[in-house]
Amino acid sequence: MKSFEVENFNLEYTLECGQFFRYKKVRDDDLYLVNYRDILFLVRQEGKLLRYSKNVDETFVKRFFRLDDDMEEIYAVISSDDFLKKAIEKYKGLRLIRQDPWECMVSYICSSASNIPKIQMNIENLSQFFGRPIACKEFSSYSFPDVKSISNFENIQQSKTGYRARYIHEVNDIVSEEYFNHLKKLDYDKSKSELVKLPGIGEKIADCICLFSLNHLEAFPIDTWIAKAMKKIYGLKSDKYSDIVDFAINKWGKYAGYAQQYIYMKIRNDETRK
DNA sequence: ATCCAGGAATTTT
DNA sequence: AAAATTCATGGA
Secondary structure, three states, X not given: OEEEEOOOOOHHHHHHOOOOOOEEEEEOOOEEEEEEOOEEEEEEXXXXXXXXXXXXXXXXXXXXXXXXXXXXXXXXXXXXXXXXHHHHHHOOOOOOOOOOHHHHHHHHHHOOOOOHXXXXXXXXXXXXXXXXXXXXXXXXXXXXXXXXXOOOHHHHHHOOOHHHHHHHHHHHHHOOHHHHHHHHHOOHHHHHHHXXXXXXXXXXXXXXXXXXXXXXXXXXXXXXHHHHHHHHHHOOOOOOHHHHHHHHHHHHHHHHHHHHHHHHHHHHHHHHHO
């Protein structure tokens, strides 16, 4: 295991806050096994030290966990009120993850009207059907399928994706490496309007893809939790998607996505504890 | 057993 | 243009 020092980073919060699905705690001492495309690596935090398996390098790990984000600046922008201040205090070190756009797209198509364990199962199944075996130390897994390779409809259904199977199949047919290369060049508004053209992708999922894999930190995905939270905390009357987005972007600007993640984490944990 | 879950598309008012 | 219905599946 190699390592480097980290600040304003908490591995557990970052992996387990619901933004990302392909991780597994493999030992009770907080050693995590993480999948990213065709990479399988181990990572563990010991205080300020972040340790990671030798099959990845420091540049990769820093990029994946967005350790290049200036959290002091971000905290300064999103500490707009008591709720956010408390959420940041409690979950300090929670960062967004830079996911792969294709992987992120398929994962969030699976997420509609679902839950985290089930989404994880769907992705695992898809990877077994369409990916390749990969390993790290004594652990083994499957790579995430390449773009255009999730093509067998029967197998998509056998991955227990339900009514989403059709969307995954169609999207797999439409997108390509070139599609993503083009998508990465667009700004937030343009990316989002491209994404919602795809079957099975509405505003919410498009915002997830923008925030979690396309570097658009102003994206503010609104699921039922966030909608409830915004109503409760800020007394928003309208439950129209675009009204809530306008409010958020007006309040937190280019870091609205980070605000979303802290709100989400806090509201969800406060709720499940009662 | 029945109902719902971190939505989107389609159909109906 | 807003509201109800449908879509599969696992888990509570």
